[in-house]
Amino acid sequence: xxxxxxxxxxxxxxxxxxxxxxxxxxxxxxxxxxxxxxxxxxxxxxxxxxxxxxxxxxxxxxxxxxxxxxxxxxxxxxxxxxxxxxxxxxxxxxxxxxxxxxxxxxxxxxxxxxxxxxxxxxxxxxxxxxxxxxxxxxxxxxxxxxxxxxxxxxxxxxxxxxxxxxxxxxxxxxxxxxxxxxxxx
Numbered sequence: 001x002x003x004x005x006x007x008x009x010x011x012x013x014x015x016x017x018x019x020x021x022x023x024x025x026x027x028x029x030x031x032x033x034x035x036x037x038x039x040x041x042x043x044x045x046x047x048x049x050x051x052x053x054x055x056x057x058x059x060x061x062x063x064x065x066x067x068x069x070x071x072x073x074x075x076x077x078x079x080x081x082x083x084x085x086x087x088x089x090x091x092x093x094x095x096x097x098x099x100x101x102x103x104x105x106x107x108x109x110x111x112x113x114x115x116x117x118x119x120x121x122x123x124x125x126x127x128x129x130x131x132x133x134x135x136x137x138x139x140x141x142x143x144x145x146x147x148x149x150x151x152x153x154x155x156x157x158x159x160x161x162x163x164x165x166x167x168x169x170x171x172x173x174x175x176x177x178x179x180x181x182x183x184x185x
Contacts, residue, residue, distance in 0.1 A: 063093040069182030081165035084109040105165035112148030113162030120157040123148035147172030
């Protein structure tokens with residue numbers, strides 16, 4: 001039997017690859033339009049397994065309650081702020097822009113919340129650390145200005161609340177702490 005030419009082998013390979021790709025695409029398209037079948041048997045996770053870790057996160061309802069309490073504390077002092085609540089991983093759960101808050105306040109609030117949860121410390125304290133470690137400010141997504149407070153459970157961070165827009169970071173942080181306190185109720 002004569003060995004096929006290189007051109008024939010390449011064309012045959014391309015045709016086989018195209019057919020397999022079309023079959024895979026068709027199967028994926030069909031699966032996307034039909035509901036997934038229930039698994040045959042439930043698999044139990046062994047929570048004693050060293051390879052698993054449980055974490056604590058705020059619910060969306062709790063994050064919203066904290067954000068609303070923060071805005072209320074600012075409103076009582078006639079301050080126009082934005083507030084952000086992020087989870088333990090720094091993902092934004094809730095943001096609220098208070099009436100009349102400046103356009104820069106939204107992003108600043110998110111960054112302050114992220115910074116507070118990342119270091120498990122109020123951002124006013126972290127801003128002081130810049131004197132010893134000025135490169136901290138280069139970490140992406142962070143903002144080392146007062147106005148962020150961590151939410152802790154047994155000393156571990158589970159969320160961060162950031163506030164921006166008041167005339168001083170001290171006021172921003174005061175309002176963030178009001179949000180943290182609302183979670184204790």
